[in-house]
Amino acid sequence: xxxxxxxxxxxxxxxxxxxxxxxxxxxxxxxxxxxxxxxxxxxxxxxxxxxxxxxxxxxxxxxxxxxxxxxxxxxxxxxxxxxxxxxxxxxxxxxxxxxxxxxxxxxxxxxxxxxxxxxxxxxxxxxxxxxxxxxxxxxxxxxxxxxxxxxxxxxxxxxxxxxxxxxxxxxxxxxxxxxxxxxxxxxxxxxxxxxxxxxxxxxxxxxxxxxxxxxxxxxxxxxxxxxxxxxxxxxxxxxxxxxxxxxxxxxxxxxxxxxxxxxxxxxxxxxxxxxxxxxxxxxxxxxxxxxxxxxxxxxxxxxxxxxxxxxxxxxxxxxxxxxxxxxxxxxxxxxxxxxxxxxxxxxxxxxxxxxxxxxxxxxxxxxxxxxxxxxxxxxxxxxxxxxxxxxxxxxxxxxxxxxxxxxxxxxxxxxxxxxxxxxxxxxxxxxxxxxxxxxxxxxxxxxxxxxxxxxxxxxxxxxxxxxxxxxxxxxxxxxxxxxxxxxxxxxxxxxxxxxxxxxxxxxxxxxxxxxxxxxxxxxxxxxxxxxxxxxxxxxxxxxxxxxxxxxxxxxxxxxxx
Amino acid sequence: xxxxxxxxxxxxxxxxxxxxxxxxxxxxxxxxxxxxxxxxxxxxxxxxxxxxxxxxxxxxxxxxxxxxxxxxxxxxxxxxxxxxxxxxxxxxxxxxxxxxxxxxxxxxxxxxxxxxxxxxxxxxxxxxxxxxxxxxxxxxxxxxxxxxxxxxxxxxxxxxxxxxxxxxxxxxxxxxxxxxxxxxxxxxxxxxxxxxxxxxxxxxxxxxxxxxxxxxxxxxxxxxxxxxxxxxxxxxxxxxxxxxxxxxxxxxxxxxxxxxxxxxxxxxxxxxxxxxxxxxxxxxxxxxxxxxxxxxxxxxxxxxxxxxxxxxxxxxxxxxxxxxxxxxxxxxxxxxxxxxxxxxxxxxxxxxxxxxxx
Ligand code: HEM
Numbered sequence: 001x002x003x004x005x006x007x008x009x010x011x012x013x014x015x016x017x018x019x020x021x022x023x024x025x026x027x028x029x030x031x032x033x034x035x036x037x038x039x040x041x042x043x044x045x046x047x048x049x050x051x052x053x054x055x056x057x058x059x060x061x062x063x064x065x066x067x068x069x070x071x072x073x074x075x076x077x078x079x080x081x082x083x084x085x086x087x088x089x090x091x092x093x094x095x096x097x098x099x100x101x102x103x104x105x106x107x108x109x110x111x112x113x114x115x116x117x118x119x120x121x122x123x124x125x126x127x128x129x130x131x132x133x134x135x136x137x138x139x140x141x142x143x144x145x146x147x148x149x150x151x152x153x154x155x156x157x158x159x160x161x162x163x164x165x166x167x168x169x170x171x172x173x174x175x176x177x178x179x180x181x182x183x184x185x186x187x188x189x190x191x192x193x194x195x196x197x198x199x200x201x202x203x204x205x206x207x208x209x210x211x212x213x214x215x216x217x218x219x220x221x222x223x224x225x226x227x228x229x230x231x232x233x234x235x236x237x238x239x240x241x242x243x244x245x246x247x248x249x250x251x252x253x254x255x256x257x258x259x260x261x262x263x264x265x266x267x268x269x270x271x272x273x274x275x276x277x278x279x280x281x282x283x284x285x286x287x288x289x290x291x292x293x294x295x296x297x298x299x300x301x302x303x304x305x306x307x308x309x310x311x312x313x314x315x316x317x318x319x320x321x322x323x324x325x326x327x328x329x330x331x332x333x334x335x336x337x338x339x340x341x342x343x344x345x346x347x348x349x350x351x352x353x354x355x356x357x358x359x360x361x362x363x364x365x366x367x368x369x370x371x372x373x374x375x376x377x378x379x380x381x382x383x384x385x386x387x388x389x390x391x392x393x394x395x396x397x398x399x400x401x402x403x404x405x406x407x408x409x410x411x412x413x414x415x416x417x418x419x420x421x422x423x424x425x426x427x428x429x430x431x432x433x434x435x436x437x438x439x440x441x442x443x444x445x446x447x448x449x450x451x452x453x454x455x456x457x458x459x460x461x462x463x464x465x466x467x468x469x470x471x472x473x474x475x476x477x478x479x480x481x482x483x484x485x486x487x488x489x490x491x492x493x494x495x496x497x498x499x500x501x502x503x504x505x506x507x508x509x510x511x512x513x514x515x516x517x518x519x520x521x522x523x524x525x526x527x528x529x530x531x532x533x534x535x536x537x538x539x540x541x542x543x544x545x546x547x548x549x550x551x552x553x554x555x556x557x558x559x560x561x
Numbered sequence: 562x563x564x565x566x567x568x569x570x571x572x573x574x575x576x577x578x579x580x581x582x583x584x585x586x587x588x589x590x591x592x593x594x595x596x597x598x599x600x601x602x603x604x605x606x607x608x609x610x611x612x613x614x615x616x617x618x619x620x621x622x623x624x625x626x627x628x629x630x631x632x633x634x635x636x637x638x639x640x641x642x643x644x645x646x647x648x649x650x651x652x653x654x655x656x657x658x659x660x661x662x663x664x665x666x667x668x669x670x671x672x673x674x675x676x677x678x679x680x681x682x683x684x685x686x687x688x689x690x691x692x693x694x695x696x697x698x699x700x701x702x703x704x705x706x707x708x709x710x711x712x713x714x715x716x717x718x719x720x721x722x723x724x725x726x727x728x729x730x731x732x733x734x735x736x737x738x739x740x741x742x743x744x745x746x747x748x749x750x751x752x753x754x755x756x757x758x759x760x761x762x763x764x765x766x767x768x769x770x771x772x773x774x775x776x777x778x779x780x781x782x783x784x785x786x787x788x789x790x791x792x793x794x795x796x797x798x799x800x801x802x803x804x805x806x807x808x809x810x811x812x813x814x815x816x817x818x819x820x821x822x823x824x825x826x827x828x829x830x831x832x833x834x835x836x837x838x839x840x841x842x843x844x845x846x847x848x849x850x851x852x853x854x855x856x857x858x859x860x861x862x863x864x865x866x867x868x869x870x871x872x873x874x875x876x877x878x879x880x881x882x883x884x885x886x887x888x889x890x891x892x893x894x895x896x897x898x899x900x901x902x903x904x905x906x907x908x909x910x911x912x913x914x915x916x917x918x919x
Contacts, residue, residue, distance in 0.1 A: 478816075
C-alpha cells in the first residue's frame with residue numbers, strides 16, 4: 001500500500017544515496033544509466049509531484065491577467081495595440097496563449113509522466129497487497145495506540161474463533177494462527193483495501209481527463225456565425241464568420257448538416273426590476289443532418305443546444321439587421337440587403353456600416369440603429385431592445401471605399417481614407433434619420449437610401465468537441481476514486497489470546513491500528529461508537545473495565561494540555 | 562405576497578439576522594470574559610479531562626468544548642464555580658442566538674428567491690452569493706460543532722459571518738432582478754449549491770488553519786481564543802477533515818457541473834476564462850494540500866500555509882476577478898455581440914463576468 005511505496009521513494013528533499021560507483025570510476029561521476037535512474041526517481045518522487053502541482057497553479061495565473069487569443073481575441077489584439085513595447089515580449093513568452101504555450105505544456109506533461117511513473121509501481125504493489133494476507137500480530141500489542149487487555153473465562157481457542165467470526169462478519173479479511181505457543185494464538189484482520197484502489201482510480205482518472213481534454217483541443221473546433229432570419233447556413237469552413245480549429249483538426253470530419261433560421265423571437269420584460277431585459281430567446285430552425293436527410297424542426301434556445309452527431313449548435317447572441325437599399329439618381333437599385341448591426345449595449349443599440357460599391361462613386365453608410373427610438377431633451381435615446389420604434393441614423397461617405405484593390409476588409413469597418421463625409425450644400429452636418437419605409441435623397445446627386453425594414457439575426461456558435469465524454473467520465477471517476485481515497489479508512493485489528501496463568505480462562509489482548517491521513521492523532525469519533533470497545537464487547541470482554549483494566553493508554557484523543 | 566413584499570421581507574430578515582448575530586457575538590464575548598477569570602479555564606479543563614477519561618466517548622465529546630462544565634464536577638471554590646457557570650450559560654445563549662440568527666438569515670435567502678419573477682434560486686449576483694455563502698458558513702458551524710468540537714470557535718465564526726454580512730449589505734446590495742437566460746438552468750442550482758457549500762467549508766477549514774498558525778506561535782496562551790482552542794494536533798486534523806469534505810464538493814462544482822453547464826450555455830465546457838482559471842487554481846492548490854499531507858507528510862504548519870493559500874485563491878476568484886478582471890466571460894461572443902448567452906452584462910451591476918458567480 002501507499003506507505004510501502006513512500007518508503008521506496010527518496011526521502012523528501014534529500015537526494016537519494018548515489019549508487020555505489022565501481023572503483024575504477026572517479027568519485028562524483030555518474031554513468032548514463034545511473035543518471036537516468038536518478039532523474040526518473042526524482043521525477044516520480046512525491047516532492048516533485050507536489051512542486052509540479054504548485055507550479056501548474058502558478059503557471060495558470062498569467063492567463064487570467066493577460067487577455068488570451070483563444071478566449072477573447074479582440075481584447076488580446078486591443079491589448080497588443082496599447083502596449084507596443086511589452087506586446088512583442090509577451091508574444092515571445094506565449095503570454096497571449098498561455099494554455100498551449102510550451103512552458104505550460106511542459107509542466108503538465110511532466111506531471112503526467114510523474115503521474116504514470118507513480119501509478120504503475122503503485123498498482124503493482126497494490127496488486128500484490130491485494131492478495132497478501134493481513135500481517136501477523138506484532139509481538140507487543142500494548143504498544144499500539146489503541147488496545148485493550150482483559151481476562152475472560154472462555155478458552156483461547158474459543159476467543160479466537162469468536163474473533164474470527166466477528167471480524168469476518170464485519171467484512172475484515174482475516175488470518176488466524178491458532179497455534180498455542182507461549183505467546184498464544186492470534187487473529188489478524190484488515191479492511192479498507194479499497195482506499196488505495198480509490199486513490200489509484202483518482203490518479204488514473206486525472207490522466208483520462210487530460211486525454212479527453214486534449215482530444216477536444218487537438219481535433220475539435222469552435223466557430224461562430226451570424227445568421228439572419230430567413231437565411232441559411234451549411235456546415236463548411238467558408239460559411240463561418242470566425243473559426244478556431246484545433247491543431248490536428250481535419251475539415252473532412254465536419255458534419256454535413258445545414259439549417260435555415262425561420263424565425264427568431266424573444267420576450268421582453270415590460271415591468272418590474274428586470275424591465276427592458278429579454279428572455280425566452282428562441283430560434284426556430286429547419287435543419288437537415290446531411291444533404292439527403294429529411295428536414296426536421298428544432299427550437300434552438302439558450303441552454304438547449306442542438307446536437308447533430310458530434311457537433312453542437314448553440315444560440316449565443318442576437319441583434320438586428322436593418323434592410324437597406326441604395327439607389328442611384330435614376331432609381332436603379334445599387335445595393336439592397338439586410339445589414340448586420342452589432343449591438344453596443346444591453347438595449348441593443350447597434351452599430352453598422354453599409355457599402356454600396358456599385359454606386360458611382362462608392363457610397364458608404366455608417367451609424368446607429370435604435371430599436372426603440374425616443375427623443376429626450378433633443379437627444380436621441382434608445383429605450384429598450386425590442387424593435388418598437390426602429391430608427392436608423394447614419395452618416396454618409398462618398399468616394400473610394402478601398403474595396404476595388406481586392407484586399408480583405410472587415411464588413412463592420414468603413415475605410416474612409418478615400419471617401420470623405422458627405423455634408424449639406426452649406427457644409428453643415430448631414431445625417432440620415434430613417435424609419436422603416438422611409439427614403440431620403442442624398443446630397444451631391446448620390447442617389448437615395450431607403451430603410452426597408454428590420455430582420456433579426458442570431459449568432460450561433462458551433463462546436464465539435466471530441467473527447468468531451470471521455471473527459472466527463474474521467475472527472476466522474478476521479479471523484480468516485482477521491483471519495484474512496486478520502487473516506488475509506490483502512491484499519492488492522494489483532495486479537496491475541498493465551499491461557500491465563502492460573503484459574504483457567506484466557507488473557508486476551510486486542511489492538512486496532514487505523515491508517516488515515518487525518519494526522520497522527522486517532523480520529524476518535526469517526527467510526528462512531530468505538531470499534532475497539534465494540535469488538536471487546538462482542539468477544540465477551542468487559543464493558544466497564546471489571547477484569548484486568550482495559551488499558552487504553554495512548555488514546556490521545558483528549559490531550560488538553 | 563407580492564414580489565416587493567418578499568424583497569422587503571428579505572431585507573428586514575437580513576437586518577434581523579445581523580442584529581441577532583451581533584447579540585450572539587456579545588454572548589460569546591461574555592463567555593470569553595468569564596473564562597478569563599482565574600480558575601475558570603482550569604475548571605473547564607478539569608471537567609473536560611475527567612469526563613474525557615471516562616469510559617464513553619460521547620461524554621468526552623460534549624466536554625471538549627467546555628460547555629458541559631455545568632454537568633461536571635465542580636472543583637474549586639464558589640467563584641470559580643460561578644465563573645464556569647457563567648461560561649456555560651453564555652455559551653449556550655450564544656449558540657441559541659446563533660441559531661435564531663441563522664433562521665432569519667435563511668428567511669432572507671428565501672425572500673430573495675421569492676421576490677424574483679419567476680421565482681428562482683437566491684444567487685443571481687454577488688450580494689446574494691455572499692448572503693448564501695455566509696449562511697453556509699454559519700450553518701456548517703452549527704451542524705459540525707459537536708462532531709468536531711468547535712464550540713470554542715463560536716465568537717470567531719459569528720464575528721466573521723457578521724462582518725461579511727455587513728459588507729454585503731453595505732456594498733454589495735442590489736435589487737432583485739430576474740435571472741438572465743443563460744443562468745436559468747438547473748445546472749445553476751446544482752453548480753452553485755455545491756460551490757457555496759465548498760466555499761463555506763473551505764472557509765471554516767481555513768479559519769482553523771489560521772488559528773493553528775497563531776496558536777503555534779503562542780503555544781502557552783491560556784486565555785481567550787487560544788486558551789480554549791484545542792491542541793495543535795487536533796486543530797490540524799480537524800482542519801484536514803473539513804478540507805477533505807470540501808475538496809470533493811469543489812471538484813464536483815467546478816470540474817463537473819460547471820463544465821456541463823458551460824457546455825450547454827456557451828458551447829465550450831472549458832474555456833480558460835479567468836473565473837475558470839481561478840477555480841482551477843484553487844482546485845490544484847487544495848489538491849496539493851491533500852497530496853502534501855498524505856505523501857510528503859506535510860502536516861501542521863506547512864499544510865496550514867497551503868490551506869490558506871487555497872483559501873486566498875478561492876476568495877480572490879470571488880472578489881478579485883469580479884472587480885478587477887479585464888477579460889471576462891464577455892469574450893464568449895464576438896465583440897459587441899451582447900446576446901442572451903452573455904449573462905455577465907446582465908447579472909445586475911456587479912460587473913461580474915458570467916454565470917460562474919463564485
Ligand atoms: C495531476 C496531479 C496530481 C493530483 C491532482 C493529485 C492529487 C492527489 C490528491 C487530492 C490526493 C489526496 C487523496 C488522499 O488523501 O488520499 C493524492 C494522494 C496521493 N497522491 Fe497524488 N496527485 C497528483 C499526482 C501524483 C503523483 C505524480 C504521484 C506520485 C509521484 C502521486 C501520488 C500520490 C500518493 C502516493 C497519494 C497518497 C495515497 C494515500 O493516501 O494512501 N500523485 N493525490
